[in-house]
Amino acid sequence: MNLQGALIEFFVRAGQIAVAACQPIRWLTLAMVVLTMGIVLLRYAFGSGSVFVQESIMYMHGILFMLAIPMGIADNSHVRVDIIYSNLSKKKRAVIDLLGHCIFLLPVAGFIFFISVGYVENSWRITEGSSEVGGIPGVFLLKTLLPVTAALIFLQGLASIAAQTALLLNVDTSEHQKS
Numbered sequence: 001m002n003l004q005g006a007l008i009e010f011f012v013r014a015g016q017i018a019v020a021a022c023q024p025i026r027w028l029t030l031a032m033v034v035l036t037m038g039i040v041l042l043r044y045a046f047g048s049g050s051v052f053v054q055e056s057i058m059y060m061h062g063i064l065f066m067l068a069i070p071m072g073i074a075d076n077s078h079v080r081v082d083i084i085y086s087n088l089s090k091k092k093r094a095v096i097d098l099l100g101h102c103i104f105l106l107p108v109a110g111f112i113f114f115i116s117v118g119y120v121e122n123s124w125r126i127t128e129g130s131s132e133v134g135g136i137p138g139v140f141l142l143k144t145l146l147p148v149t150a151a152l153i154f155l156q157g158l159a160s161i162a163a164q165t166a167l168l169l170n171v172d173t174s175e176h177q178k179s
Contacts, residue, residue, distance in 0.1 A: 008162045015159020018152050019074045022067045028060040051134040059142055066145040070152040073160060094164040105157040113150035120144050
């Protein structure tokens with residue numbers, strides 16, 4: 001295998017690892033529904049509640065959506081204007097995706113990463129917790145999702161660029177794209 005093929009394979013595999021790491025978060029949706037039902041039951045049937053449980057739903061919501069972003073890029077299910085795109089050939093779509101990822105996705109992911117590091121560092125320094133009495137004392141952990149998500153978006157962008165490049169260069173990556 002030549003260097004070009006090895007690089008493409010490396011980034012395709014890295015993207016698969018990033019998606020595999022994010023797959024379990026799908027279960028947070030079920031957990032959020034169950035906990036929300038529990039909160040409603042506690043509040044209206046028993047007249048009590050829990051700030052900790054309410055905040056845990058917000059944490060799960062944040063985790064779910066932040067880690068779903070790289071998965072959306074991997075599944076190619078992110079928002080775009082499909083009026084023209086859907087009627088193009090695979091190679092033309094690959095060129096558009098390649099340019100979009102290089103010009104927009106990677107720079108934005110890099111910007112989010114670098115701009116959020118200081119913000120997260122300050123939060124960790126003071127081990128920022130909830131402003132509510134009885135809330136979750138881990139706001140700093142939730143804020144850590146900002147650079148983590150940006151890094152995963154960047155990694156998934158590289159994987160997508162590798163896949164689009166392989167398509168344009170007629171490099172076979174089908175054996176590596178099986179999930």
